Amino acid sequence: MLIDMGPTACQMLVQWVVFPLWRLWDWLLPKYPDCWAFFGHPLKRTQFVENSRALFEHVKGDSRIQKWVFVEGDVAALQLEGAVNTRVIELQSLAGLIALARCGVFLLTNSVSLDLSWRWEDSRFAVPRPALRRRVVVNLWHGIALKKLFTVANPEQRRHAERVAYRRTERQHYAGLVASSDIDSYAMAAMFHPLSYARIWLTGLPRNDFLRMPEEKLPTYLAQQLAALRALARGKRLLVYAPTFRDSQVGGAECYRFSAAEIEQLKALLQRHQACLGFRMHYFRKGDQLFNMEAYVDDVTILDLGHERFPEIGPVLRACDGLVTDYSSVYIDALYIDKPVFSFAYDLDHYREQQNGLLYDMELAFPGPVVGDFEALLAALDSELTTPALLASPAYRTARKLFFSFNDANNSARVVERIDSLVRLQR
Secondary structure, eight states: OOOOOOOHHHHHHHIIIIIIHHHHHHSSSSSSEEEEEEEOOOOSSOOOHHHHHHHHHHHOOOTTEEEEEEOOSSOOOOOOTTTSSSEEEEEESSHHHHHTEEEEEEEEOOHHHHTTTTTTTOOOEEOOOOOOOEEEEOOOSSSOOOOOGGGGHHHHHHHHHHHHHHHHHGGGGGGGGEEEEEHHHHHHHHHTTTGGGGGGEEEEOOOGHHHSSSSSSHHHHHHEEEEEHHHTTTTEEEEEEEOOOTTTTTTOOOOOOHHHHHHHHOOOOOOOTTTEEEOOOSSOOTTTOOGGGGOOOOOSSEEOOOOOOOHHHHHHHHHOOOEESSSSTTTHHHHTTOOEEEEOOHHHHHHTTTTOOOOOOOOOOOOEEESEEEHHHHHHHHHHSOOOOOGGSSSHHHHHHHHHHOOOOOOHHHOOOOOOOHHHHHH
C-alpha cells in the first residue's frame, strides 16, 4: 500500500502522480498473453465470485496460464484449492499496479472503471487507465439483463451510471462481451454501445455451469455452501426471496415493508406446506434503507441468505424450490435449472418509469405469476405449493428459449475457447 498521508493527500498523490506515471509505464511494458487478470467483485471487494470465479475454476489447473486474482483484504477465505500458477494480489497497492501492467488478458466482472478503481473511506475513488488496445479485454458481466442499463436506461439513471466518462469509452475496446442467447446479445449490444455487435460472444454465462454440473463436481467452497443451505432448511421446502436493488436517490424507490400481520400470514402459509423462506437482499445497500424482513429472522421459518453468509447464488438456486423476486434477473438463472418463479411487482409502474426501467414486457419475459400486492403473492405461492404447474406452462418454455441458447455446463469452456483464439493471434 502507499504510505498513509491522510485521505486527501493520498488521493491526490494517486490520481495526479501515481496513475499518470503508471499509465505511461503500462503503454511501454510488454504484455504477457498467458498472464490472465481475474478480479474480485467490484462492490463485494473481498469476494471472488460469479462469472469471474466460474471461469477461474475452469482454468485453475491449466499450467500454461498464469492466473492473477486481484482482490482486497483477506485472501485465505477464497479457497482456491487445486489452482496452479496462481497469485492472489492486493488490488489497491503498488504491487497490484506492477502486476496489472504485465497482464495480457483482462477478465472484467463489470468494467475497468469499477473493477480496477481505488476507493477510499470517504466514498471517493480514482481509476487507473490501462492500455486496452494492447490487451485482450473480455467483459464477463454478471448476469442476463432484464433491467435497462447504460445507453438504454432512463435518462436520470443513465446520467448517474455514466458519470465516469472512461466507463463509456472503454467499451469500444472490449475484445468480447458474453451473452446467453440471440435476444440477450441484441440487448447487450444496445446497452454497451459503441461496442461492435461482432464482439458480442454467444457463449452462455460461466457461472451457470455451477447450476448444471453434477453436484459431485462442484468446487469445494460451493459444495460447502450447498450443504450449509440444506442444513439450514432442515428438510423443508425452501423458497427464496431476492429483490433487486433500489436506488435511494430516486424518490419512491423503496424495498417492500412487510407488516407484522403479513409476516404472520406468510409464516402460516409456509408452515402449512412444510416450507421456509430465505431472503437475499441485493449486495449493494445504499443509504439507511433497510429490508425490514431482517427483523423477523428466526432461522426456522424465515432465514437470512445474505451475501456474507452465502456469497454465490449458485448453491442458493440449486437448494431452492421456488424463487420470489421483483425485477432481478436472478430469476433467469433459476429458469436454467427449472425452478418456479414469482414476481412480487408492487411498484411496477414506478420501476418502469422512474427507476431503471425494463428491457422486456414482464408478460413476455416472466413465466410465473406477476402480482402487485401481498395477498395475491400469498395466493400464487399457495397454489404452486399445493399443485405445481408453472414448469409445464407454455410461458415457461418460451422464457427459456428467449434467454438461453445452451442448456449445459460448458459456458466457461466456450469463453476460454474464444479467448485462446485471440491470444494465439497475438503470439
